[in-house]
Amino acid sequence: MEMKLSINEASIRAEELRASLRYHSDKYYNEDAPEISDFEYDRMFEELKAI
Helix, strand or coil: CCCCCCHHHHHHHHHHHHHHHHHHHHHHHCCCCCCCCHHHHHHHHHHHHHC
């Protein structure tokens, strides 16, 4: 079920996702210590694109 977000909510959620994606990308590429699966990362990225 898709939730509709206000512009403000979407902006906040998008920034949360960007921060999380940056964090997990750093863990994966720079520290060689991923904390989430590729599937979970891709799901966050797809959510960000949808916003």
